[in-house]
Amino acid sequence: MTQLEQLVRDAEVKPVIKSAAPPPAFMEESDDDGPLYAARRNIYPQSVRGFFRNIKWAALRHHPRHLLSAAFVRWDRGPDAPSQAVLIDFPNRRFYFFFIELWPQEIYYLTGL
Numbered sequence: 001m002t003q004l005e006q007l008v009r010d011a012e013v014k015p016v017i018k019s020a021a022p023p024p025a026f027m028e029e030s031d032d033d034g035p036l037y038a039a040r041r042n043i044y045p046q047s048v049r050g051f052f053r054n055i056k057w058a059a060l061r062h063h064p065r066h067l068l069s070a071a072f073v074r075w076d077r078g079p080d081a082p083s084q085a086v087l088i089d090f091p092n093r094r095f096y097f098f099f100i101e102l103w104p105q106e107i108y109y110l111t112g113l
Contacts, residue, residue, distance in 0.1 A: 070085055075096075
């Protein structure tokens with residue numbers, strides 16, 4: 001017996017003793033020969049109703065009115081100061097909101113609020 005014959009004999013597939021446990025689910029072969037991709041399904045929006053949804057819509061209706069009308073509200077700040085309640089003063093780099101005067105370096109406080 002040659003060395004090559006010995007290597008072939010050693011490399012032959014030997015029978016494997018199967019265990020009683022079934023193979024894991026991810027290793028099972030599927031018998032499904034269907035398509036790989038499903039047909040597109042339509043998505044329909046659902047109607048949402050309730051107390052908090054009504055509050056949200058009321059706020060969305062009224063807040064723009066208040067924000068736009070705030071520019072016309074007068075607020076006395078003293079002499080040589082603007083008299084608007086809400087004002088963004090770009091030339092002097094200030095933001096006025098009623099009794100609060102914010103400078104650019106204080107925007108972090110406004111963000112935190």
